Amino acid sequence: MAYLIVFLGAGIGGSLRHFVNVAAMRLGLPTYGGTLLINVSGSIVIGLIAGTFALRGHLPRHVLLFLTTGIMGGYTTFSTFSLETVLLAERGELATAAGYVALSVALSVLGTVAALWLVRTVVGPA
Numbered sequence: 001m002a003y004l005i006v007f008l009g010a011g012i013g014g015s016l017r018h019f020v021n022v023a024a025m026r027l028g029l030p031t032y033g034g035t036l037l038i039n040v041s042g043s044i045v046i047g048l049i050a051g052t053f054a055l056r057g058h059l060p061r062h063v064l065l066f067l068t069t070g071i072m073g074g075y076t077t078f079s080t081f082s083l084e085t086v087l088l089a090e091r092g093e094l095a096t097a098a099g100y101v102a103l104s105v106a107l108s109v110l111g112t113v114a115a116l117w118l119v120r121t122v123v124g125p126a
Contacts, residue, residue: 005062009070017075042079046072
């Protein structure tokens with residue numbers, strides 16, 4: 001049942017992401033503008049969700065799964081990255097939080113560079 005809950009939530013989140021990207025484009029924002037809006041708004045929303053569930057422990061866990069892993073995961077995984085970073089910092093694990101941020105950004109960008117290089121090398125120009 002958990003996989004179905006996540007699947008349905010992710011469909012909603014992905015649709016919301018597409019809506020925000022299209023709206024940002026129509027507003028004339030730069031190509032990264034939609035992604036920036038999604039990452040910031042998703043981080044705010046996941047903070048609201050996590051804070052609410054932390055204070056209201058009696059709320060059903062499947063609702064948390066639907067909202068976080070499902071909707072927010074489909075909308076942006078950056079929100080989870082932000083929440084995990086903040087939680088590490090709140091626990092006093094500042095070095096781990098900083099390392100997590102640095103490694104996440106550096107390895108993700110390097111991974112994309114390597115993948116693009118590989119495709120361009122193997123597949124070649126169109």
